[in-house]
Amino acid sequence: MSTTRIEVVTIGDELLLGFTIDTNAAYLARSLASVGVHIVRRATVGDDASEIASAVGEALERTGAVITTGGLGPTSDDLTKQSIAALFGRGMHLDEEHFAWMEERWTKRFQRPLPATNRQQAMIPDGALKLENHHGSAPGIWLEDERGRWVAMLPGVPREMRGMTQDTLMPLVRARVSADTVVRSLTLRTTGIAESVLADRVESMGGGPLGVSLAYLPSIAGVDLRLTVRDLPEDEASRALSNAAERLRERLGNSIYGEDDDDLAAIVLDVCRTRNLTIGVAESCTGGLLGARLTAISGSSDVLRGGVIAYHNDVKMELLGVSDATLAAHGAVSEEVVREMAAGARRVARTNIGLAITGVAGPTGGTPTKPVGTVWIAADIDGDASSALHRMWGDRDEIRQRAAQWTLELLRLRLAAPAS
């Protein structure tokens, strides 16, 4: 039986009680959509044999193709394999090979014999195919009946589930799929521009409709524009997406900093690396967040030399050389101070570029003239500084994250501008 419709059943009391957020289902959906398979329904049940059997059984009736996650562990809560084996009218047997592997691995690692309860992890339904797990000890299971209806059982631990999806599940699914159409999406990323401003610019665009669906997705990182095409053959889908992206890029120009999962910090680092520029940071209200964003990127040491967390005004003065006169006259959250901080960052880290942030992240500390959310940012390149005042919304965490993101964007736009 070929299929492009699948159901997913995620299993676990943890999920049902809300202790764990189900990220596996979203991961599976994205992986499957890329080969033209639609998840048409998803169910979550607890560690209960009859609930598992009924949810999987109903899903099989509808689509003949089901993927489960969870319930493959060694404890008595783990009931997935036996519940689904019973649904298929199959018995269970010990997989000797896997059991020997588990025993050896356990003894080597823990210097003691494998607990008896772990034996269960090596039990598999009769006639099932074992799906290798390179990231854990529970194998996945593929069970298929004579009519071609199948259930793939994957572990619930996200790292194991993701590895197994790529290693072994996707090839099996692809071989059973007759998809001649796919769902594809492409995201263009912006930051520091309001959704309504973007929408106005997009809607005033000539040349008729985009021919793909467009969603505006605001987050702390900025507003993403997600283009999606559905139910088109693969080459047409790619063409439609790239045409639409091209038109948006013409319209929005340099406001788009990247695509899909692009990280603004990585993009800025790449530009600096290409141009042999180095960065130093000076952070007040963000307290290290901008440095952490930049150093999160492997290889950032070519560009980011270091910086100063100048939370207290003394540190601003003593380490960054901000003058006490400037602080007294304008306050710590001011254009004058942020520019002196950026210059100080360049000087102490001995870099071309100094980035600085000072603001009121809240929830306390706001004043009528400098309410919570008031943030000054600056980018100083070889002594030529740009600074900007933002009134940011959101809670302390959001304000700090936006401050770091918008400072990176200020630098990106400076570096993209034609030399004056």
Next chain:
Amino acid sequence: MSTTRIEVVTIGDELLLGFTIDTNAAYLARSLASVGVHIVRRATVGDDASEIASAVGEALERTGAVITTGGLGPTSDDLTKQSIAALFGRGMHLDEEHFAWMEERWTKRFQRPLPATNRQQAMIPDGALKLENHHGSAPGIWLEDERGRWVAMLPGVPREMRGMTQDTLMPLVRARVSADTVVRSLTLRTTGIAESVLADRVESMGGGPLGVSLAYLPSIAGVDLRLTVRDLPEDEASRALSNAAERLRERLGNSIYGEDDDDLAAIVLDVCRTRNLTIGVAESCTGGLLGARLTAISGSSDVLRGGVIAYHNDVKMELLGVSDATLAAHGAVSEEVVREMAAGARRVARTNIGLAITGVAGPTGGTPTKPVGTVWIAADIDGDASSALHRMWGDRDEIRQRAAQWTLELLRLRLAAPAS
């Protein structure tokens, strides 16, 4: 009909396609468990009228009580109300009061008339109860039939859904619930101790079984021990939990740094504040992450004065006063360097406490003697330094987060130790 069993149906192509992670379901589960209501199954369907009707209909058959999220917006994709109205055999009508409110709000905010498509948001099923939305423009809906079977429809935007759950849903559910038992949990948090070590210590505990279920939940922050009681009257549940927690605390002592959502950074800051201690940081591989953790806490400025992001060795020498001889003799990732960094942090930030981190976060830069994951951390209190070498696992992000967390734990344990 009174019930303690509920099903949840979350609605939206976004969820099914994996573009959005479903956090609403977990939130609802935790809220409902606290009043003794169990979610026994959860389903997710796309923006498709027949899928919505079938998923909600099947759930109603099983439990007579269903909560939906999503599909209440103004676009043609939003089909929840009409699908479920049809399932109940009800028509739809315009709620004049809500429509007038929407028109007024829109005109005031955007200085233009309400788009015709938004009219749909004011349509409600005949005989339905409107659930006020203080955080958005789509009202929730409560639809109940003559047999007492009900569906509560909430918006999909998490902020709106959460507000409405607390404001209006919970009182309605509570009135229909005959729960004389609840599900309660309590989490004890540890960091830097392996799950197997914790388990050995707990299992060697005398005094018989804990009487509650115990789960070990490892994450980057450490291993949490979650105690859960189910199906007990509220006062017995509280008593069983606190007895079990008491016994674990006796056993694990100071290894437990907090409960539930406690943040180690906040705990360390509180101890320092009480004892009038100030902190400076010196960060190499974490690049600001430790400073960001501490400054994420509102009010941290009493304690955290600042620090240095010393990514490049020049910055370690020039700003923190690490000697070039030490760097040359031992390398940047060494006990000698981390102790000089911690001393430097104290000196430049003029604080009692200096915290320092230097390590190989990877994925490149490892050597046979200092592989990826090698991290030295130090806490210097008034010139008395403790340092520790860790071999951390995981990817770059995990290694950096663990390094920051374990440094906070090193300080916490130092501060908790009896003065020598």
